[in-house]
Amino acid sequence: MASSTAWDLLVRRDNLTAFECVPADPAPLEPGTARLAVERIALTANNVTYAHLGERAGYWTAFPAPEGFGRIPAWGFGVVEETAHPEVSVGERFYGYFPLSTHLTVHPAPSATGFTDTAPHRRRLHDFYSDYRRVGPYEPSDDLRTALRPAYRSSLLLAGSVTAATDRRPLSVVVSSASSKTALGLAERLGAESDVVTYGLTSPANRAFVDATGCYDEVRPYTAVAELDPAGPAVFADLTRNQDVVSAVHHRLAGRLIRSILVGGTHASRPLDPAGLPGPAPERFFAPSAEEEARRAVGAGGAEARRREYQAAEERFTERAADWFRVTTRTGPDAMADAFRQLIQGPGDPAAVRVVRPAAAS
Ligand SMILES: NC(=O)c1ccc[n+]([C@@H]2O[C@H](COP(=O)([O-])OP(=O)(O)OC[C@H]3O[C@@H](n4cnc5c(N)ncnc54)[C@H](OP(=O)(O)O)[C@@H]3O)[C@@H](O)[C@H]2O)c1
Structure with missing residues (x-):
C-alpha cells in the first residue's frame, strides 16, 4: 500500500493474529466535525488488554469497523488536517485516544484544555477516552512520551x-x-x-x-x-x-x-x-474511575494544581526513563503491522518502545 494512502489496521475481534492494514476512504466532513491525522502512537501490552476486553468493556466501540472486525485503540498524538468546526483549526495538535489508522474523524465539543469527542458511537466508553488535550509542537521526547504518558x-x-x-x-x-x-x-x-x-x-x-x-x-x-x-x-x-x-x-x-x-x-x-x-x-x-475520584477529591479549585503536579511528575519520570528504554520510530502501514505482530507475539524486550507514525507526512 502506498504510504500516502489513508488506511486502518483491522483485526478480527475473535482472532487477534488475523489483521491487515486496509485502505480507508474517509467520508467528506459533516458540519461540526474535524479530521485528525494520527501523528504517532505507541503499542504496549495495554493495547492487547483493550482488545481482550473489547466486547465486555466496550473498547471496540471507540472506533467503528466492519462487522466482525475491530480497530484497536492506542494513545498518542494527532494533528488536525481538515476541519468543519469553527473552533478547531488545521494544524492544532492534540494528545488522546486514536485508532491504529492514518486518520480519526471527531465531533469536537471544545473545552478549556482541548475538546471532547462527542461522536455518538463513543458514548459507551468512559469520558476519559474521549478527552483530547491541546499540546505544543512535536519535540523529540514525544516519542518516548507517547508510550509513557498513558x-x-x-x-x-x-x-x-x-x-x-x-x-x-x-x-x-x-x-x-x-x-x-x-x-x-x-x-x-x-x-x-x-x-x-x-x-x-x-x-x-x-x-x-x-x-x-x-x-x-x-x-x-x-x-x-x-x-x-x-x-x-x-x-x-x-x-x-x-x-x-x-x-x-x-x-x-x-x-x-x-x-x-x-x-x-x-x-x-x-x-x-x-x-x-x-x-x-x-x-x-x-x-x-480513579481519575474521577481524584478530581472529586481536589474539587474544581484544586484541579489546576493537580494537573501541574501530574505534568511535572511525568516530566521527571520521562527524563529518568529515557535511560532505560530504546525507542524505535517507524512510519507507515508495514511498520504498524510489524509492531502489532511483535506485540501480540510477545513477550518482547521490556526496554523496546515501538512508536509508529501512521501517515508519512506527519
Ligand atoms: N486497570 C487500568 O486502569 C490499567 C491502566 C493502565 C494499564 N493497565 C494494564 O497494565 C498492564 C501493563 O500495561 P503497560 O502499558 O504498562 O504494558 P507494557 O509496558 O507493554 O508491559 C510489558 C510487560 O508485560 C509483560 N508481558 C507483556 N507481554 C507479555 C506476553 N505476551 N507474555 C508474557 N508477559 C508479557 C512483561 O512483563 P513481566 O515480564 O515483568 O511480567 C513485559 O515486560 C496491561 O495489562 C494494561 O492493560 C491497566
Missing part, C-alpha cells in the same frame, strides 16, 4: 489509591509485571514515599532490566514468590491477572495482605478465579 497517568492514580487507603507504615507494596511501564511508574512514584517498600515480581528474563531501573527496593522472578518477606502490612498490585502468580502471592502474604488490586492482564491465560484465595478479595482498579 501508563504513567495510571501509575500516579494507582499510587494515590495505594497510599491513601491506609496510614499503616511501613507499608509493603508488591507489584507484578514489574517490567511494564505502568508498574515501573507505580514503583517510581511510591519510591518518593517514606516508609513504603516496593517489591517487583517479573519474568526471569526481565529481572536485570527491572533491577537496573532502580525503581524497586527489591526485585524477584515469579519463580521466587516464596522468598518474599515484606515488612509490615502489604498491598499487592497485580498487572498479570495470572492465576498462578496471584495465588502464589496471596498464599505467601497470607495474614499480612491488606489489599489485592487487579490492575492489568499481561499474563492472563484464563479468567481469574478468586475462590479459595486467602486474604482480601481482589478488587479491580480502573484508571478512569
